[in-house]
Amino acid sequence: MNKQTLIKALDDVAGIDHQVADALALVGYPEPRTAPGGFPALLSIVVNQQISKEAARAILGRLENLMPGTTAEAFLAQPDEALQAAGLSRPKIRYGKGIAEAVASGTVPIEDFPGMPDDEIIAALTGLKGIGLWSAEIYCMFSLGRPDLFPGEDIALQEAMKRLKGLDARPAPKLARELALGWSPWRSAMSVFLWHYYRGAPA
Incomplete structure (x- = not known):
């Protein structure tokens, strides 16, 4: 996923999730992540x-x-x-x-x-x-550049989701995956954003 696609994906999600829109305004867009296979x-x-x-x-x-x-x-x-x-x-x-x-x-x-x-x-x-x-x-x-996956076992993603959604505790992997369903078909982009948000958002 290149930078342009990542920005479009996050803008699409922000259009339906005001908490994502607020978080984007706070920490900005992340850099895309790619890796050899x-x-x-x-x-x-x-x-x-x-x-x-x-x-x-x-x-x-x-x-x-x-x-x-x-x-x-x-x-x-x-x-x-x-x-x-x-x-x-x-x-x-x-x-x-x-x-x-x-x-x-x-x-x-x-x-x-x-x-x-x-x-x-x-x-x-x-x-x-x-x-x-x-x-x-x-x-x-x-x-492989797949756009719609969310690794719910990732503790940093869980913590970022807790902050983003104002939860009392980090969501367990199953709940994290369920909450992320609303971001489909751009869950991979949201994963990249949440890692970025985890590092840059106030605890």
């Missing part, structure tokens, strides 16, 4: 789990030096010792190789994702160890 994106999801962004960036840099392009086939060809030396833990090596095998074999048809519906992609990705619902939805939103 394919196996490197899935590996990055696994690498980033439970460590700082700085540490993950360093590990991904070492992996890129080890195997430029970081294809599924190249990852499978690496001995575990080399991947450990790059900074991957044993569980993350196991997850990475499982994902690489699924991509290389076509069990997870990542090349076909652009033509597949969201629910089928999410089902394929969450069938992989190391990829949960949040990660699958983020992949669809930013690597």
Whole structure:
């Protein structure tokens, strides 16, 4: 989603939700978010789990030096010792190789994702160890540009929704998703906006 589309989407939502209109006036428009796709994106999801962004960036840099392009086939060809030396833990090596095998074999048809519906992609990705619902939805939103997803498990989104809607407490994932239905077909744009609002709005 480019900047122009993001602005249009948020303006459309603001036209039907006065709280969004007020929030836009307060913090302005966010920058769009995009990400590359394919196996490197899935590996990055696994690498980033439970460590700082700085540490993950360093590990991904070492992996890129080890195997430029970081294809599924190249990852499978690496001995575990080399991947450990790059900074991957044993569980993350196991997850990475499982994902690489699924991509290389076509069990997870990542090349076909652009033509597949969201629910089928999410089902394929969450069938992989190391990829949960949040990660699958983020992949669809930013690597595939899908416009109408809302990762309700995200705590920052829950907190931003609490502030935006004047709720007494952060909504649970199910309630957050239900509240976001009113923003369809632009829930992905609203997710980007709420992350922006979370950082810029008064608590």
